[in-house]
């Protein structure tokens with residue numbers, strides 16, 4: 001692997017942030033010789049991964065965007081792959097890694113400076129999860145990352161902790177247990193919810209909610225699915241060619257929306273960016289005029305550029321609009337897709353950092369916004385028209401809670417999704433458990449693809 005020259009230290013992933021000393025010395029003083037020397041010993045992939053993890057931890061960017069920044073694009077393919085594996089892996093396993101590291105500290109309750117914690121996570125992740133990385137590389141570069149970040153006093157501790165981790169045979173680094181006859185997985189004996197939440201890198205409070213909502217076995221499967229690369233998809237026979245590449249759960253929602261009103265003439269995709277579901281609507285509803293709108297002008301412009309590459313999307317019109325404000329679009333629609341912004345707890349395999357940012361209050365805040373978007377969109381639904389409300393959240397507040405409140409206010413009725421799916425042949429396979437109370441409810445690891453909720457409402 002190529003060694004990183006000191007010049008890159010000044011070039012942050014987003015063009016602003018830097019690995020160099022984070023405190024004490026003024027920037028004008030320039031980097032110290034020891035920092036320069038440390039940076040020179042770090043490979044580009046680990047340096048980039050460290051910077052991205054730091055930015056994500058400071059809430060200054062999303063892993064997905066940062067991993068597609070110019071800086072990362074400029075790395076060799078091997079370094080790009082390693083950077084992605086390190087960033088996504090550390091974010092997925094952070095809670096479990098921190099627990100392992102804590103157990104090896106002389107004072108487990110001590111609070112580590114963030115750059116030190118990141119260097120330890122990077123080292124521990126490589127030692128525990130990446131078979132092809134030599135232990136000495138994982139260990140020594142974490143030590144150098146610590147030094148390069150202006151934390152030289154912590155290098156001894158980082159070295160000692162990672163050495164202890166590396167010294168244990170692999171079997172002691174992995175959990176041992178017994179085979180579960182139903183799933184074929186190896187599961188630890190008598191494992192509490194708190195224990196499997198930590199083992200699988202999830203906040204306990206979130207997993208406890210899933211156990212209460214879906215049962216222990218499903219919660220375990222969700223956690224396991226979140227720790228894997230997102231599945232490539234395979235639920236639908238029609239794919240490849242000019243079909244968009246998208247998650248199966250997301251595709252299923254779009255297919256249900258198209259099937260809900262196949263004869264629709266005017267269609268509004270009111271939260272459209274980045275446009276995956278718009279493409280399915282355009283593909284399925286060959287004679288409909290489709291309006292794709294989003295409140296974000298930037299995201300809508302990117303969506304338009306993406307959709308223009310598909311000939312069948314030429315009937316799609318684009319408009320920046322706040323769906324909560326009924327006046328932002330004109331006329332009535334016989335089909336509306338309301339794929340609202342949400343917490344995204346059904347998408348944590350691809351968006352692992354969600355779990356670190358979430359707070360329980362977030363669900364109520366999201367629900368308020370979702371209720372106002374759904375209420376605004378419904379004002380544009382023609383009599384007899386149908387609206388599909390969907391989220392990629394696993395949380396009842398954002399799903400059933402929003403729909404119950406809006407249906408309770410009158411003017412719309414629910415149409416069972418299973419009826420539409422069977423009648424219109426959306427899926428031929430077994431999806432029985434993905435329908436609850438007439439709504440679609442897919443769970444990661446249980447149904448394939450991300451976790452989605454969708455319900456069909458009809459204007460009375």
Ligand SMILES: C[S@@+](CC[C@H](N)C(=O)[O-])C[C@H]1O[C@@H](n2cnc3c(N)ncnc32)[C@H](O)[C@@H]1O
Pocket residue numbers: 250270271272273274275276277278293294295296299321322323324339340341342373
């Ligand atoms: C879950 S994403 C939509 C994904 C999209 N339907 C797809 O399948 O590619 C939610 C979108 O809603 C947009 N949004 C948020 N608030 C909105 C509002 N008040 N009106 C319209 N769009 C909004 C966000 O900018 C975001 O692009």
